[in-house]
Amino acid sequence: MSVVLEKRSSPGLYVEADSSSIDDITWYVSVNTLIIKKKSSFPDFRDIKVIIYYNDEIKSVLVKNSALVKTIRKLKSNKLLIEAASGGIADLIIELRILK
Numbered sequence: 001m002s003v004v005l006e007k008r009s010s011p012g013l014y015v016e017a018d019s020s021s022i023d024d025i026t027w028y029v030s031v032n033t034l035i036i037k038k039k040s041s042f043p044d045f046r047d048i049k050v051i052i053y054y055n056d057e058i059k060s061v062l063v064k065n066s067a068l069v070k071t072i073r074k075l076k077s078n079k080l081l082i083e084a085a086s087g088g089i090a091d092l093i094i095e096l097r098i099l100k
Contacts, residue, residue, distance in 0.1 A: 001049075001050060001068070002068050003052060003069040004050070004052070004071070005061075005071050005075060005092075006051055006052070006071075006073070008053040009055055011055050012053040013027060013050070013052055014050065014051040015049070021047065021048060025048065026038070057076075057077055057078065058075060059077070059079065059080065059081065060080065060081035060082070061081070062083045062085075062088075063084045063085070063088030063090050064085045064086040065087065065088065066087040068088075068089045069089070069092070070090075070091040070092065071092050071093050071094075073093065075094045077094065077096055077097075078097050080094060
């Protein structure tokens with residue numbers, strides 16, 4: 001799965017997948033966290049493309065299960081937590097005010 005973070009004036013989600021894969025993808029918000037995952041196993045999860053449109057500051061990014069999350073433009077944040085697990089890749093252009 002390839003996920004792109006893009007800042008816009010209003011939040012939204014765009015998912016592109018073939019007809020057999022689109023029904024196996026679920027997304028929901030839980031405690032201010034957008035969660036995107038597959039419902040069941042299907043052969044080629046890599047052909048799924050997701051664009052997340054956000055309009056507020058992103059505070060954390062968690063990438064797992066061989067997903068790729070990337071930014072096209074600079075992601076600005078006061079405080080940002082980035083986690084990658086189980087083969088997840090975070091390819092982010094970031095601007096932080098404080099780096100610890």
